[in-house]
Amino acid sequence: MKPPPFTYCDPESVDEAVALKSEYGGDSLVLAGGQSLLPLLTMRLARPAALIDINEIGDLRKIERRADTLEVGAGVRQYELEDHSLVGELVPLLPDATGYIGHIEIRHRGTVGGSLAHADPAAELPCTAVALDATVVVRGPSDTRTIEARDFFQGRMITALAPHEILVAVRYPVTPWAAGHGFVEVARRVGDMALVGAAAVLSLDEAGRFASVSVAVSGVSDTPVRAFAVEAALIGEAPTEENIARAAEEIVPWVTSEDSLHATGAYRRHLGSVVVRRAVIAAVARARERSDAK
Known part of the structure; x- marks a missing residue:
């Protein structure tokens, strides 16, 4: 056609x-x-x-550290998030999550801004943006404004962009060195869009308990879901498998996706708790590795 x-x-x-x-x-x-x-x-x-x-606009292809944030231009190719040393050092969740996007050929053409503006609720980069408390930078004819990622996604493939605006960059807070991260998704085949995915970033206190937790889930609603109930259930608790599994169940009421060709709503509710549990466990393991490396 x-x-x-x-x-x-x-x-x-x-x-x-x-x-x-x-x-x-x-x-x-x-x-x-x-x-x-x-x-x-x-x-x-x-x-x-x-x-x-916008492919010939060089200003949209920059990756720079600005104080306590990593600014990634909207035109940056997705594969660059996997390979760029600054990204891996400052926001290590991004390389892990990006590796799940389609296949390498897709990541060599697809862009960071394109994925965010497309706003597919099952996509990896919108999910990580919400988990990382990222800020989206948009430019209009009269000014530049910023939008918190959790407010940017307003529905299935619907964003807060005005008709006259262009997404120009996304700013990620630098992840604390001692924090751990995890990204897990379930898809029918490698490279397919995820049925459900989860991103987690967390830190442990000196007693080994959860000090901070951030979890976002994709594929369960019309937008990426910030799992505040899961986070609240973990803060102050010991990172045992039982505590993590119990907290992961808190995502189930937030799974609103109905039956589709690829999965039933019941299966997505099951997967929601599974991927959250796995992502948190992976993040705990990395946080412990960081603590042991001090």
């Missing part, structure tokens, strides 16, 4: 891209990696009047 006709725009700067987005508004779409957008176009599920290609 062929895409519908559209005006192709090839801006060379963020300002030029924003001006085009302001001109065409909701009748335009942004082309980054194209791994999700191009199939939508060829199936004519998307019919934009204009396509704004």
